[in-house]
Structures are given as C-alpha cells and as structure tokens.
Amino acid sequence: MTLSKKKADIWSLVTFGGFAIVIVFLIYPLSDVFKYSFVDKETGAFSLSNWREFFSRAYYIKAFVHSMVIALGTTFFAALLGIPLGFFTTRYKIRGTTLLTTLSVLALLSPTFIGAYSWITMLGNNGFLRNLLASIGLKLPPIYGPAGIILADALQYYPFISLMLAGSLMTIDRSLEEASENLGARSLKTFFSVTLPLVLPSLTGGALIVFMMSLSNFGTPAIIGGNYRVLATVAYERFTSEINESPGMASTVSIVLMMCAAVVIVLQTWASSRRKYASMLVNRPVVKKLKGTRSFLAHLLCYFIVGLSMLPLAVIVFYSFRNTNGPVFASGFGLNSYRQIFYDVAKTVINSFVYSFIAVILIAVIGTLIGFVIARKRNLAVKALDPLLMIPYIVPGTVLGIGFIVAFNRQPIYLAGTATIIILTYFIRRLPYSVRSAASILKQIDPALEEAGINLGSSPGRTFRTITLPLMKSGIISGAIMSWVTSMNELSASILLYVGKTMTMPIKIYLSVADGYFGTASAMSTILLVVTGVSMFIVNKYFNRGSDTFIAS
Amino acid sequence: MTSINISGVEKRFGDLVALSDINLQINEGEFFTLLGPSGCGKTTLLRTIAGFYRQDKGDIFLGKELINDVPAYRRNTGMVFQNYAVFPHMTVFENVAYGLKVRKMPAKDIETKVKAALKSVHLEGYETRTPDKLSGGQQQRVGLARAMAIEPRVLLFDEPLSNLDAKLRVEMRDEIRSVQKNLGITAVYVTHDQEEALVVSDRIAVINFGKIQQVGVPWDIYKDPVNLFVATFVGKINKLEVKLGGSLEGGMRAATAGSVPLAVPAAGTAGCAEAVLAFRPEDIVETAGDASRLNRLSGKLMATSFLGTVASMEIDVQGQGIVIERHRPRKADIPALGGAVEFAIPPDACLLFDKKTGVRLGGGRK
Numbered sequence: 001m002t003l004s005k006k007k008a009d010i011w012s013l014v015t016f017g018g019f020a021i022v023i024v025f026l027i028y029p030l031s032d033v034f035k036y037s038f039v040d041k042e043t044g045a046f047s048l049s050n051w052r053e054f055f056s057r058a059y060y061i062k063a064f065v066h067s068m069v070i071a072l073g074t075t076f077f078a079a080l081l082g083i084p085l086g087f088f089t090t091r092y093k094i095r096g097t098t099l100l101t102t103l104s105v106l107a108l109l110s111p112t113f114i115g116a117y118s119w120i121t122m123l124g125n126n127g128f129l130r131n132l133l134a135s136i137g138l139k140l141p142p143i144y145g146p147a148g149i150i151l152a153d154a155l156q157y158y159p160f161i162s163l164m165l166a167g168s169l170m171t172i173d174r175s176l177e178e179a180s181e182n183l184g185a186r187s188l189k190t191f192f193s194v195t196l197p198l199v200l201p202s203l204t205g206g207a208l209i210v211f212m213m214s215l216s217n218f219g220t221p222a223i224i225g226g227n228y229r230v231l232a233t234v235a236y237e238r239f240t241s242e243i244n245e246s247p248g249m250a251s252t253v254s255i256v257l258m259m260c261a262a263v264v265i266v267l268q269t270w271a272s273s274r275r276k277y278a279s280m281l282v283n284r285p286v287v288k289k290l291k292g293t294r295s296f297l298a299h300l301l302c303y304f305i306v307g308l309s310m311l312p313l314a315v316i317v318f319y320s321f322r323n324t325n326g327p328v329f330a331s332g333f334g335l336n337s338y339r340q341i342f343y344d345v346a347k348t349v350i351n352s353f354v355y356s357f358i359a360v361i362l363i364a365v366i367g368t369l370i371g372f373v374i375a376r377k378r379n380l381a382v383k384a385l386d387p388l389l390m391i392p393y394i395v396p397g398t399v400l401g402i403g404f405i406v407a408f409n410r411q412p413i414y415l416a417g418t419a420t421i422i423i424l425t426y427f428i429r430r431l432p433y434s435v436r437s438a439a440s441i442l443k444q445i446d447p448a449l450e451e452a453g454i455n456l457g458s459s460p461g462r463t464f465r466t467i468t469l470p471l472m473k474s475g476i477i478s479g480a481i482m483s484w485v486t487s488m489n490e491l492s493a494s495i496l497l498y499v500g501k502t503m504t505m506p507i508k509i510y511l512s513v514a515d516g517y518f519g520t521a522s523a524m525s526t527i528l529l530v531v532t533g534v535s536m537f538i539v540n541k542y543f544n545r546g547s548d549t550f551i552a553s
Numbered sequence: 554m555t556s557i558n559i560s561g562v563e564k565r566f567g568d569l570v571a572l573s574d575i576n577l578q579i580n581e582g583e584f585f586t587l588l589g590p591s592g593c594g595k596t597t598l599l600r601t602i603a604g605f606y607r608q609d610k611g612d613i614f615l616g617k618e619l620i621n622d623v624p625a626y627r628r629n630t631g632m633v634f635q636n637y638a639v640f641p642h643m644t645v646f647e648n649v650a651y652g653l654k655v656r657k658m659p660a661k662d663i664e665t666k667v668k669a670a671l672k673s674v675h676l677e678g679y680e681t682r683t684p685d686k687l688s689g690g691q692q693q694r695v696g697l698a699r700a701m702a703i704e705p706r707v708l709l710f711d712e713p714l715s716n717l718d719a720k721l722r723v724e725m726r727d728e729i730r731s732v733q734k735n736l737g738i739t740a741v742y743v744t745h746d747q748e749e750a751l752v753v754s755d756r757i758a759v760i761n762f763g764k765i766q767q768v769g770v771p772w773d774i775y776k777d778p779v780n781l782f783v784a785t786f787v788g789k790i791n792k793l794e795v796k797l798g799g800s801l802e803g804g805m806r807a808a809t810a811g812s813v814p815l816a817v818p819a820a821g822t823a824g825c826a827e828a829v830l831a832f833r834p835e836d837i838v839e840t841a842g843d844a845s846r847l848n849r850l851s852g853k854l855m856a857t858s859f860l861g862t863v864a865s866m867e868i869d870v871q872g873q874g875i876v877i878e879r880h881r882p883r884k885a886d887i888p889a890l891g892g893a894v895e896f897a898i899p900p901d902a903c904l905l906f907d908k909k910t911g912v913r914l915g916g917g918r919k
Contacts, residue, residue, distance in 0.1 A: 446636060448634045448638035449638050451603075451605055451625075451634070451638065452632065453626075453651070454626045455603055455626070456652030456655060456699065456700075457626050457627070457652050457655045457656060458626055458651070459624075459626050462655065471641065
C-alpha cells in the first residue's frame, strides 16, 4: 500500500497546488475588486455609493450601452462575414481553401489592437484611403467611434464563426441530407429542416464567443474608439485616474463587465451542451463543384472576405518598411523603423519573448498536471476545483489587471512593478485553456492503454511517463504554442501592470500609436505578426493539427 | 503455472453491489471463463484479479500468495483488452517489448522473447509496423503477444474478440485456446458470448447480478443448468408453464401444460405444484403419427428459418411458441407455413424449474 499511497500524494499535491493558484491569483485579487466596489472613496467605509454613481451617471450607463452595441454589432457583422465563408468553403469546391483558412486564423490570432491601428492609418483623419476616396469625391464618416471598433473587431473575430460553422458542416453525415431528399424534401427544404438545425448549436456557440471577445476587448476601443467609451476602457480610465485613492469606480465597472461576461459564458456553455448531435460520421458530406459565373462569384466572395481581413495586416507590414522621420513617414523604403526598435527599445522586444516563454513553460507544465487530475481523478476536491478554474474565462484582462495591481501592491504579496506580475497575468489568463485542452486530450486517450502499461508491470509514474505523456505530447505542445501567441499579444491586463523596465511589445505599440509614432508601432506589430504566423505554421506543419486547434484552445 | 483462489470477494460501487460473495478456485493451467450478460460483474471480477479494483471484502490468492494489497503493476498478470489497448505511439516490436523493458531484461533477450511471442501469434515480420497499419485482428494478436511475452502467472482476457468480425472471431478464439494450451498457462476469460464460452473453456462460471450462478464444465452448464437463468442464457431453450399433478409409474409425475397432459421425471419435484418445463430445440423428436411416444404435442407451423446445418421451425402450441430444430434438413420435407407439426418431448429432455424461484428441480440427464 505504500506505493499507491505515494502516488495519491503526488496527485493530491497537484490538486492542492491548483487550489492555491486559484485562491491566491484569482479569488484574492478578484475579491479585492469586489470589496472596493463597496468602499466609499471619501470615507473608506462600506457603502453603495459607487454603485449608486454607476447607475445614476450617464457616463457609466452609456459605457454599458456602448459595450452592448459594440458586442452585438461585432457579432452581427462577424456572422455576416463568417457564415458565407464557412458555408462556401465546406460545401462548394473553392480553390485554396487551406490558404483561406490559414489566413483567417492569422487574422484571428493577430494582436487585437493592430487592426484598429491599421484602420486608422487607412481611414483615420489623415488616412491614405480616406484621402484617396476624398480625391474622387467620396467623403467617409469619421472612423473613430463605434463604426471603427466594429469594423476592426468583426474583421478579427469572424473566423470564430466561419471555422466553427465549417467544423460542424463537415461532420454532418451525408446520409442525413440524403435521407431527407429520399423522403421527398427539395434541397432548400433539406437545408432549412436538416442542415441548419444541425449546425445551429455551433453557430450560436461561435457567435457567443465573438460577443464575449468584443465585450472584453480593450485594445481596439482604446485605440480607435475616440470618445466612444466602453466598459473595458472606462474601467481602465477610472483606474488610472483613481491612482491615489481607492479604486472604487474602476472596481464597480469591472464587476459589471465581469457579470456581463459571466452571462455570456453561461449562455455559451448552455449552447454547446446542446450540441449533442455528434453522430457517427460514416459518409463525408459532398463538396459540390460550381460552374461558370456561380463559381466565380463564390470565389470572389470568399477571397474578398479573407482579403478584407488581411488588408489591415498587410498595411501594417507595408508601413513598417516605410522610411520615417521621427514620428512621420518619409518617402522611400528601408529598415529604419526596425533599426529604431533595436536601438531604442530592444529591451521591450526581449521582455515580450522572455516573459511569454517563462509563462508558457509554467502554463504547459502546471496545466498538464491539473488537466490530468481533472480528467482522471474525479474526487470531491477535484470536482470543486474544476469550475473554479473556469473563472479566468469570465475575467476580462482589464479586470484581472486591476485586481492584480490592487492585491499585489501590498503585503503579504508585493509584486508591483516586477516582471513576475506580468508573467503571472499571462499564466493565469491562459491556464484554464491549457487545463481544459490537456483534460480533453486525456479523455481521448483510452484508459485501457494506461491499464495495459500497469498490467505489464510498469509503475503508475513510469506509465504516465512512457504511455500517457508521449500520447499527449503533440497536444500539449500545440496548446503551448497557442498560449505563446496569446501571451505575446497580451495587452489588456499588462497595460495596467507594467512599469518602464517591464514594458512589452503590445504595450509599446499601444503607447507609440497614442503618441503618433506609427513607424516603430508598425515594425513591432510586424514582429508580432511574424511570431504569430510562424507559431501557426509550426502547429500546422509539425503537429498535424487543423485550424480547429486554434478555436478549441 | 499458478492457481487462482478467490474467497468471499465483494465489490461495491456506491450503492451498487457489483460482486457479492464470490468464491472460485481456478486450477493451474485451466482455461476458465466468466460468462454472463453485460453488467453482470464479470469484467469487474477480472479487473479485481488484475488489481485495477480493490475488493471491499474477501481475499484473492495467486498460487499461495495473497495479492489483496499488491498493486496492479506488481501482480504479473498478462491482460488482453477488449479494445486491444495497443500503444499507438510504439511499433509492434516496442509494444511487445514494453513489459520486458520494464523488467530490465537485457536487449538481446528482449529481442529473442519478442520474436518468439510474435511468432506464436503469427505476426513474424510485423516488428516495425505501427498499430495504425494493422487490422483489428492483428492488433489483438499484438495485444496477446504483449501479454504473453512477460511470462505472466495468469493470462486475463477481457472480451478480447467482441470487436472482431464473426469469421475472425472464430479464428482468434481457436488461436487463443491453442496458445494457452501450448504455454500451459492459467487463463481467465471474460465473455458474454455463450457459444464462445462453450468452445474455449475448460470450466465456466455463469454470473448474473454480481453472483455466481453455476460453475462447471461446458457440458454441465449446457445440459444440467442449476437454474432457469443459466438454462436460458446458455443455448436456446423452450419453456412451458406446467402444473404438476400426481405420481405416475416409472419415476414419473403427471403434468399439464394448458390442457395437454404430460409426463415429467418426478425426481426432486416433491412439494412443487407449479413449474417451468424447459427443453432444448434439438432434443425434440418429430413424431408424425407415432402414437407410442410420451408427451406428444402438435401445433401450427408459424415460421421457419434455414441455418445450413439445421432448419428451425417455430410452432404455435396452444398459443405458446415452441422452437424445434430439424437436423440435415431437406427443403422438400419442411411443411408449408400454417401446416400441422407433431412432436414429442422425451422425458429425459425435460428440465424442470420452480416457477417462483427459478431453481432447478432434479431430473434431466448429464
């Protein structure tokens, strides 16, 4: 019994560690946020004054309404772009589908603020596209505000919808649609009575993710929103202006933002739990070949959608090679902006790489261990830990950032201004994804394989090392690369936590854009894009994982 | 060669009693089968022997060793899994070598042993293949070779053939049987397929609701079932509800099925008034006007099915369906549907069970 007792200890230690992480880095900072929303700024006593202010001042009510407008608008336009793309690429023969999918994933994974910034260079007050269109007499409405936010967000997040729709369209057994036709339904009737109901759950799921992402997005509204404030930017603004007092309003706004997110997550969980149609896929669906004009139009639409989402990225890359003269672009091309980065802010680039790397190692190791416990050791403690690990899903980066800075700016845990606090934000924001992906990989590994190892005389530890871990390897690594990409591009929490020496690339880009230094911003954005692209390439090439990896993890 | 002794084993999962008071003595070199419907506890018992479950009560001995608290990986039992459990990230060679490497055997010996194991399952030359390039049958052979290679004290089979197609199933079961006999190793074999159990086993334990119903050689299980469950689970059987009457001469007792008078063996039926009369389709004799036979019944032919070696006929006898089998059938001899069929149940084919408890009431032949 000594051996099985030792084994139990390792996994109880992991469970205990999981609780410790959740309590120290989630519950503790978030309860501070919660507490401060009930503390009067003047007297420091318990009070509802912040909440009263929130519900009585138009500034806050408007921010809430704006957030909803942005989230709904983005979801609508993302669906408008994503549905036809997902449908056409799976049901009709479209040349270069893989390329289209890869590029749309690149758009999805690129740092959120790049799109916004790029649209400013195109359609901002002095944007080249605006000037171009003005020269032919076309006057566009200003880009700053809701239109700009929705434009940038929709073009970033539409792949959630197209990929999830495509994924579910591809797993509908052909026989189901054939059965419908065999029973006398015409193809349009079949589409509405069989196909659509079958894909509806994943469509709703995708739409809710888009809603959630644009709701908690900070970078885009901060850069292109102008005076159009949403909850995330208001929380940030309040926090920076309350720097010398208790963060009452920032906390209150954060709680509201979190509650909205929680509602969406509950809806999303509900929607995906209804996705129980997973049938045996025996016959893959037919891919129809279109002819002539119809084929041309289908291609045109697909390439237009993906092309439009690539446009801001392309513009950024293009601008990064333009010569600059201080903040303004000069004529000609060169590596000016890149040189400037390496002379002036090399540390920023190094920080980004180092912090993300450390965070990813932590995420992969700890996430895998906790994932193992969740998938294989269903005791009472683990069952309690599982939902707690969902918390980061509903905590927008801005809220986590506020929580961290409030909680870790004092004893017993003083982390303000350190690299640790930034690494920890990356870690905690990404941990649930890693845990979940490890657990789901494990669920696909037949427990009989581990039993076979044990039965052949291998100890539980050795079995984990020689059987389980090798089978999980590719999943863990591709998950880690995803964490790497999101950590490299993280802005909304770190923007609240950085000090001069811990600045990262996304923060520097945000500040450069605010200061009008578009050259360095473009060059750094390009570096982030290349990192994102290369990471995706590695996942695709070496781990044989399709695009679904990117939305699943 | 190792015997297995299971005494008073009980296993619960929450409120569910998966195994209750299991007592078994499995002999050295025996091919012993645990047979029962799904959910009966047979796999639980096998997994308890392997050490994947710890029984709540009772003892398990491998040979003389009490293994209750020996962890699964120290038990040296070679298990063959239902879904093969062949390691997908290893070649065939690495799969079979896995248990030997764990035992820190020198590489040279490993190679010899793996070669020998693969040879005995007819997979020579497959060493470098990966499992995804193997058929189901081949994967199960790898599973078998892998379990044999460690020279386990006992071999454990968890429904190893249920994922294979019918033809392969017959082929593999003969192979498993011959490998086991060649090695002279004790084997415990779990299956829900009664025909498979009859063919491969030295002895069978029929299990239902976590309890052992009967232990015996295949002949006894089939011919001399101790209760109605065993009688119906193993093989096909007809049932007639009968009322028992007075004694007849020659150790017989009168019985009536509806309005039909019958004579059944009296042994063991004392004190029982209502019984179930069961008889195998192949034991029935077609009489066609031969009035000298006891227990003659007649009915209307409802359906026939042709199975090659036999033709089975479903006959409606006063509202009760009876199936009889005709061996070496000739098409011309099968009556038209709706036609009358006359048959007799020989008294020595009668199996009588208490209607209330389902327990066997004496009689029958061995």
